Amino acid sequence: MTAHPCLTSSSGSGRMASSRLPILLALVFSSFSFVHSHSNRVMWFQDLFPPNVCPINAKANTFYGIMFDAGSTGTRIHIYTFVQKSPESLPELEGEIFESVKPGLSAYADQPEKGAETVKKLLDMAIDAVPPHLWKKTPVVLKATAGLRLLSEEKAQALLLEVKEVFEESPFLVPEDSVSIMDGSYEGILAWITVNFLTGQLSGQNQHTVGTLDLGGASTQITFLPRFEETLKESPGDFLTSFEMFNSTYKLYTHSYLGFGLKAARLATLGALNMEAVDGQMFRSSCLPKQLEAEWHFGGVKYRYGGNKEGETGFKPCYLEVLKVVKGKLHQPDEIRGSSFYAFSYYYDRAVDTNLIDYEQGGVLEVRDFERKAKEVCDNMERYNSASPFLCMDLTYITALLKEGFGFRDNTLLQLTKKVNNIETSWTLGATFHLLQSLGITY
Numbered sequence: 001m002t003a004h005p006c007l008t009s010s011s012g013s014g015r016m017a018s019s020r021l022p023i024l025l026a027l028v029f030s031s032f033s034f035v036h037s038h039s040n041r042v043m044w045f046q047d048l049f050p051p052n053v054c055p056i057n058a059k060a061n062t063f064y065g066i067m068f069d070a071g072s073t074g075t076r077i078h079i080y081t082f083v084q085k086s087p088e089s090l091p092e093l094e095g096e097i098f099e100s101v102k103p104g105l106s107a108y109a110d111q112p113e114k115g116a117e118t119v120k121k122l123l124d125m126a127i128d129a130v131p132p133h134l135w136k137k138t139p140v141v142l143k144a145t146a147g148l149r150l151l152s153e154e155k156a157q158a159l160l161l162e163v164k165e166v167f168e169e170s171p172f173l174v175p176e177d178s179v180s181i182m183d184g185s186y187e188g189i190l191a192w193i194t195v196n197f198l199t200g201q202l203s204g205q206n207q208h209t210v211g212t213l214d215l216g217g218a219s220t221q222i223t224f225l226p227r228f229e230e231t232l233k234e235s236p237g238d239f240l241t242s243f244e245m246f247n248s249t250y251k252l253y254t255h256s257y258l259g260f261g262l263k264a265a266r267l268a269t270l271g272a273l274n275m276e277a278v279d280g281q282m283f284r285s286s287c288l289p290k291q292l293e294a295e296w297h298f299g300g301v302k303y304r305y306g307g308n309k310e311g312e313t314g315f316k317p318c319y320l321e322v323l324k325v326v327k328g329k330l331h332q333p334d335e336i337r338g339s340s341f342y343a344f345s346y347y348y349d350r351a352v353d354t355n356l357i358d359y360e361q362g363g364v365l366e367v368r369d370f371e372r373k374a375k376e377v378c379d380n381m382e383r384y385n386s387a388s389p390f391l392c393m394d395l396t397y398i399t400a401l402l403k404e405g406f407g408f409r410d411n412t413l414l415q416l417t418k419k420v421n422n423i424e425t426s427w428t429l430g431a432t433f434h435l436l437q438s439l440g441i442t443y
Ligand SMILES: Nc1nc2c(ncn2[C@@H]2O[C@H](COP(=O)(O)OP(=O)(O)O)[C@@H](O)[C@H]2O)c(=O)[nH]1
Pocket: 069, 070, 071, 072, 073, 074, 076, 104, 145, 146, 147, 215, 216, 217, 218, 219, 220, 261, 344, 345, 346, 347, 349, 417, 418, 419, 424, 425, 426
């Protein structure tokens, strides 16, 4: 029996999202979201369309791009669908299938084959999602971020090599350099491209671009388009990068701070970052519940940590501890103090965890909202015991990073966003545009 072309199958709980986003015109959205929970599930529209007009599989002008984000805390696949309506028009982004696994590749530092296996499982989703006749034309790329940057060259390369083999055994197009560690400055720029593309700021005449803040597990990025001459003059040279996209050149301020992601900051606060032979040693902090004693695995290393049994706990001593991690370590461009930023990843997750924003909707916060919440959590540590024991430390770190690290004001506005028009706000979309452009497929 021939399968209906609308029939897709999925190996996990992948999410299919779609939104049509013409690139240079005003945005018109028609979106839906769909959750696969079993394999071989029929798409919602199977009965609505005869096979020859199936809206996804039957389009001759549909093409795909597969981008893996090998982050420090997880590996994610983003399968983007594009549609070119006529030879003259620019392709539109139609939708995204997204799935993730934990832990990230760096947790397999000593078992690279096992690490690559997690990538293979995700790639099987793409086999189901992309019609077979397009496999050969669909590029697949993996870019690793801070988790792999922190591993030794040898261990990182062994992981990348195994992943490359998985790609080469797949039916997809494997471009040169398909598996690599991404330069930190690209991480910020590509996320900035994604957010500003999705919010329509890269099209038309009046572009009011927004700055972006990404807080990962091991590194954090800040990116914006400087408007003031002083910013260009006063920023260190390697914080400014020119980038060409959609026929425009953007001179962006961007920096990736390695070791300043949320989880790396936990280790730094505990005094355990970059420590050799930490096995058995107990790290204590006033940011943790007094009686707590536990173990934590990060980047393939086991850490023992606990509260200040006898000493102080609460926001004040915690803030002082965290301050040591950030104070004087980050560049503070004056220009950003009064502007607003899009913030995602762990900024978003911790705001959701503490009911500052809704998980689906996101929301707008001021920097001081994180501080207020940090005080509430740290000064009532036992009440928040059910959530992560690191909640107080995480919120205090976010507060210190924003205020003392980047130099934001208490009332600086943060637009907390996970998705725009059903597409994940991740650097992966910007990276896919860049990839398609470099392959001459589009843009
Ligand atoms: N909005 C969004 N957040 C993501 C995505 N992928 C990862 N994150 C968030 O990124 C954080 C983890 O950072 P990770 O990428 O593992 O660490 P990094 O290597 O230091 O960047 C978590 O808060 C995740 O929720 C995504 O596709 N979209």
